[in-house]
Amino acid sequence: MSIFIRQISTQEFEVNTIENEIKGIPIPLFFQRYFSLDIDMDRVFPESFARFYPDLWKLLAEYFSLRIMRQDPFETMISFMCAQGIGMHLIRKQVSMLIKTYGEKTTVTFAGNEIELYNFPDPERLAAADPFMLSRCTNNNRVRANNIIAVSQGVVEGKVDFQRLCDRDMPLSEVRRKLSENRGIGFKIADCIALFGLGRFDAFPIDTHVKQYLGSWFKSTTALRSLSPASYLILDAEARSFLNPDFAGYAGHILFHCWRREIKKLQSF
DNA sequence: CCCCAGGCTTTTC
DNA sequence: GAAAAGCATGGG
Numbered sequence: 001m002s003i004f005i006r007q008i009s010t011q012e013f014e015v016n017t018i019e020n021e022i023k024g025i026p027i028p029l030f031f032q033r034y035f036s037l038d039i040d041m042d043r044v045f046p047e048s049f050a051r052f053y054p055d056l057w058k059l060l061a062e063y064f065s066l067r068i069m070r071q072d073p074f075e076t077m078i079s080f081m082c083a084q085g086i087g088m089h090l091i092r093k094q095v096s097m098l099i100k101t102y103g104e105k106t107t108v109t110f111a112g113n114e115i116e117l118y119n120f121p122d123p124e125r126l127a128a129a130d131p132f133m134l135s136r137c138t139n140n141n142r143v144r145a146n147n148i149i150a151v152s153q154g155v156v157e158g159k160v161d162f163q164r165l166c167d168r169d170m171p172l173s174e175v176r177r178k179l180s181e182n183r184g185i186g187f188k189i190a191d192c193i194a195l196f197g198l199g200r201f202d203a204f205p206i207d208t209h210v211k212q213y214l215g216s217w218f219k220s221t222t223a224l225r226s227l228s229p230a231s232y233l234i235l236d237a238e239a240r241s242f243l244n245p246d247f248a249g250y251a252g253h254i255l256f257h258c259w260r261r262e263i264k265k266l267q268s269f
Numbered sequence: 270c271c272c273c274a275g276g277c278t279t280t281t282c
Numbered sequence: 283g284a285a286a287a288g289c290a291t292g293g294g
Contacts, residue, residue: 011275084276090291091275139290143278186277207275227276228284256275 003027005035008066008257009088010079010095011196016065035067039201044247044254052242056217059262063254068196073162074155075120076197077179078148080189082138088266090139097137102126126152147184154182166198175200187232191249201250204243206235210252213259218242 004016015035020027032038041064050057082094102125103118126134126148135145154160160182165175172194179190187206194203206214206227214235215223222234243251260266 009275080275083274084289085274086276086290087274087292089274089293141290143289147277180277184277188276192275205275208273209275226285230284260275 004065010092011069011071011076012253012257013067013069014065015067034070036070036201037067039067039247039250044201044244044250046244049243053217060254060258063258066254066257068201068250068253070199071196072120073165073193073197074123074152077151077185077189077193078120078126080192080196081144081148081151081184083189083192084144084184086139094138101133101137102129123152123155127156144184147182151182151184162198165194172200172203175203187229195249195253201247202245204236204239204248204252206232206239209256209259209264211235213255213263214239216263217255217259 003018004014006014008014013035015037017027017037020032027037045057045060045064078098079091079095082098083091099118099120102121104121106117106119108115108117129145129149129152131142131145131149134149135142138144138148151160155162160179164170165178175194175198176187176190179185179193180187185193189205191203191205194200195205204210208227211223211227214220218238220235220238222231222238225231227235239252240248
């Protein structure tokens with residue numbers, strides 16, 4: 001069996017596969033879609049990129065098996081709303097507490113061991129949550145808890161319509177504008193929802209790490225400025241000038257992990 | 270005590 | 283308009 005899967009964070013898995021079959025059984029279509037096995041890396045990083053950035057290319061090649069998953073939009077939205085200005089361990093802690101407090105528990109047996117699993121709570125469940133109780137799951141941040149409840153109510157009422165946001169014909173700027181109308185969602189988190197939850201691999205979220213590598217690897221002078229809505233849009237346009245615009249976010253995420261591990265020497269995701 | 274973490278909102282110049 | 287402060291907590 002030549003398939004290798006490794007969890008990197010709550011949001012990402014790394015998948016390595018050579019063939020499209022496991023023991024004669026075709027990998028189900030949902031599996032291929034979920035792990036984005038339909039995306040070839042030569043579309044994410046064109047050959048011209050290797051010629052322009054030969055040194056960077058050598059570092060990056062180690063990360064080409066990293067997949068962006070096509071995840072549930074609501075789960076993605078709430079998870080990234082928990083990711084504002086705090087470290088990865090606290091983000092994981094928040095999502096973990098959320099599913100243990102509000103998700104449904106199931107038990108599966110794997111390799112002789114019983115494993116407890118929790119599904120991500122439905123919008124209805126979080127929409128009806130008590131703000132103070134929910135805030136225990138959000139790093140005691142009441143504002144964040146209230147934002148999560150409000151946006152969950154928006155989903156229940158149809159005000160936040162993922163069906164419509166999934167429409168490939170909707171321009172990225174429109175998706176970002178609609179999502180960031182909700183309190184607690186700015187440009188960065190809106191782009192994360194688009195990239196990880198809506199399958200928009202053209203969405204390019206810019207956080208502190210992306211800003212750093214844009215300055216260091218791509219010599220962007222805009223990256224030296226503080227990150228504001230204005231500079232965010234400039235950086236976004238700059239990135240699309242040296243990345244394939246259709247897969248800017250997919251490429252950006254590989255650059256993101258390469259930067260964190262190779263340059264920042266971060267081991268924990 | 271300082272600054273930084275996969276930022277956003279409000280206040281102030 | 284753009285910059286600065288507040289939010290919350292853990293780790294270096």
